[in-house]
Amino acid sequence: MTSPFPAPAPARRRIAAQASFETRAILRNGEQLLVTIVVPVLLLVGLVRTSVVDLDTGGVDRVDFVTPGILALACVTTSFTSQSIATAFDRRNGVLRLLATTPLGRGGLLAGKILGVLAVQVVQVAVIGAVALGLGWQPVLAGVLPALGLGLLGTAAFTALALLLAGTLRAEGVLAVANLVLVLLVVGGGLIVPPAELPGPLAHVAAFLPSGALGEGLRGALLGTGVPALSVVVLLGWTAAFGAGASKLFRWH
Amino acid sequence: MRGLRKTYGGRDVVDGLDLQATAGAVTAVLGPNGAGKTTTVECCEGLRSPDGGTVRVLGLDPVADAAALRPRVGVMLQDGGLPTGVRAMEMLRHVSRMYAAPRDVDELAERLGLHAFARTAVRRLSGGQRQRLALAAAVVGRPEVVFLDEPSAGMDPQSRHAVWDLVRELRADGVAVVLTTHLMDEAEDLADVVHVVDHGRVIASGDVPHLLSDGASGSAPRVRFAARPGLPVGALAAHLARDLPDAGWSAVEAEPGEYVLAGPVAPATLEALTGWLAAQDTLVTRLTVGRRTLEDVFLDLTGRHLR
Numbered sequence: 001m002t003s004p005f006p007a008p009a010p011a012r013r014r015i016a017a018q019a020s021f022e023t024r025a026i027l028r029n030g031e032q033l034l035v036t037i038v039v040p041v042l043l044l045v046g047l048v049r050t051s052v053v054d055l056d057t058g059g060v061d062r063v064d065f066v067t068p069g070i071l072a073l074a075c076v077t078t079s080f081t082s083q084s085i086a087t088a089f090d091r092r093n094g095v096l097r098l099l100a101t102t103p104l105g106r107g108g109l110l111a112g113k114i115l116g117v118l119a120v121q122v123v124q125v126a127v128i129g130a131v132a133l134g135l136g137w138q139p140v141l142a143g144v145l146p147a148l149g150l151g152l153l154g155t156a157a158f159t160a161l162a163l164l165l166a167g168t169l170r171a172e173g174v175l176a177v178a179n180l181v182l183v184l185l186v187v188g189g190g191l192i193v194p195p196a197e198l199p200g201p202l203a204h205v206a207a208f209l210p211s212g213a214l215g216e217g218l219r220g221a222l223l224g225t226g227v228p229a230l231s232v233v234v235l236l237g238w239t240a241a242f243g244a245g246a247s248k249l250f251r252w253h
Numbered sequence: 254m255r256g257l258r259k260t261y262g263g264r265d266v267v268d269g270l271d272l273q274a275t276a277g278a279v280t281a282v283l284g285p286n287g288a289g290k291t292t293t294v295e296c297c298e299g300l301r302s303p304d305g306g307t308v309r310v311l312g313l314d315p316v317a318d319a320a321a322l323r324p325r326v327g328v329m330l331q332d333g334g335l336p337t338g339v340r341a342m343e344m345l346r347h348v349s350r351m352y353a354a355p356r357d358v359d360e361l362a363e364r365l366g367l368h369a370f371a372r373t374a375v376r377r378l379s380g381g382q383r384q385r386l387a388l389a390a391a392v393v394g395r396p397e398v399v400f401l402d403e404p405s406a407g408m409d410p411q412s413r414h415a416v417w418d419l420v421r422e423l424r425a426d427g428v429a430v431v432l433t434t435h436l437m438d439e440a441e442d443l444a445d446v447v448h449v450v451d452h453g454r455v456i457a458s459g460d461v462p463h464l465l466s467d468g469a470s471g472s473a474p475r476v477r478f479a480a481r482p483g484l485p486v487g488a489l490a491a492h493l494a495r496d497l498p499d500a501g502w503s504a505v506e507a508e509p510g511e512y513v514l515a516g517p518v519a520p521a522t523l524e525a526l527t528g529w530l531a532a533q534d535t536l537v538t539r540l541t542v543g544r545r546t547l548e549d550v551f552l553d554l555t556g557r558h559l560r
Contacts, residue, residue, distance in 0.1 A: 006395045007353040008324040017350040025338050090336060098334025098387075101298050102394070103324045103351045252300070 008103030018112025167250030380407030
């Protein structure tokens with residue numbers, strides 16, 4: 001044997017490499033960039049600058065009212081839409097299996113994916129935040145930390161849902177479902193339009209959806225009215241449910 | 254590996270399979286499509302859990318000891334497993350970062366001709382280019398054991414030889430190489446040991462000369478010829494035995510109009526054969542003399558019907 005005994009790189013370096021690989025893959029992919037950055041920014045500008053959508057802001061500035069919802073949407077596009085589609089195609093193409101045979105392993109792959117999602121979210125918050133500030137956004141600074149915590153919780157719930165879908169459905173099915181669910185959540189999930197302002201039974205249901213809980217929580221934090229306890233409980237519940245489902249049902253093949 | 258069993262939906266895909274691979278040797282698992290080759294190597298790679306039997310790689314259990322094995326085992330999947338959105342060399346560099354002391358990525362790329370498409374997205378690569386990239390990813394961590402699932406599928410002859418050279422070099426370095434293939438020349442040229450697998454079982458094992466020899470006639474040449482179907486092969490064998498009485502002649506019509514003659518083939522055999530055919534008023538449309546090939550062995554063992 002001429003080669004030295006083969007050893008893995010340290011776990012931290014493996015996961016960091018995977019996270020940076022995932023981040024670059026998302027930021028370089030046109031469609032992913034569209035859904036994670038361009039659409040939220042366009043919605044932000046459109047909703048603040050026009051009154052096409054009638055919103056009862058309860059007396060606060062439109063930009064202050066809309067921006068938390070756009071941040072909630074951004075969180076969902078990365079952790080759910082983009083991640084479910086990317087993972088589903090990686091699964092179909094055997095990428096998950098191949099990387100699982102390298103020292104990265106399945107655990108490292110998962111950790112890399114989650115860190116990749118968080119890295120993209122940092123970019124999203126920077127871009128959306130900058131545009132919102134340009135539009136006159138004045139967030140309640142005391143709410144920033146609770147908002148970050150809630151964002152992490154929302155990311156956990158929606159990443160778990162993404163993995164549940166990606167690990168059980170065909171890639172084309174995931175593509176369709178992920179986009180459809182995103183549209184439904186934007187229109188009637190309580191992300192941008194608060195659950196209370198939704199028509200009919202949705203007004204009662206949306207607050208218990210992870211989307212409604214995330215939207216309400218971020219609005220509460222950044223508008224200074226406080227994070228509703230219901231938001232935290234609902235998000236924890238969905239995270240546990242989706243996480244249990246994903247870890248039980250996810251198929252690598 | 255002993256008594257490996259794997260069942261999908263009540264159907265045994267691998268059924269009591271035994272095989273062994275040794276360091277510094279190339280072990281080929283040869284079999285038709287659906288024989289259970291991929292399932293077998295995936296059990297070795299820890300990607301599937303066997304339903305029965307024992308699998309040990311470097312003395313370790315591929316599932317329970319996965320973390321210890323991963324740095325020491327290189328894998329090339331049949332479907333490649335390459336992410337499609339990244340550039341070729343970016344992918345290879347990424348995989349190399351998983352190892353403490355990987356091979357030199359540029360040297361490896363040079364060996365396998367990857368530089369020509371280094372900056373091309375994986376999704377735009379041809380089948381052969383992808384295969385070469387996947388092979389590079391399998392060996393970049395200096396593994397002690399390499400599993401290659403159909404390594405030269407979809408490759409042009411130049412790529413194939415580059416791959417074969419690399420496999421021989423791995424063998425010389427003491428690596429245990431296990432490859433699945435349904436390509437006879439690949440197994441014949443490359444493998445030290447061949448296991449022929451069908452319906453989830455090993456139906457023949459040994460080095461290539463051993464597989465090619467078949468009992469009494471050893472690796473003696475055979476005469477194959479094509480002529481009108483339905484010739485009286487019994488009479489032909491008797492005719493050859495009369496002229497060349499040394500014994501052991503067999504003549505069979507393997508397929509309608511395709512005949513195989515086995516025995517102590519000598520220069521006079523052909524004269525006797527053509528004389529007999531002339532007496533039958535039969536024209537030979539093709540006649541070859543040659544040793545049994547691995548393909549003959551394979552077809553004899555696994556049958557000629559399509560599946």
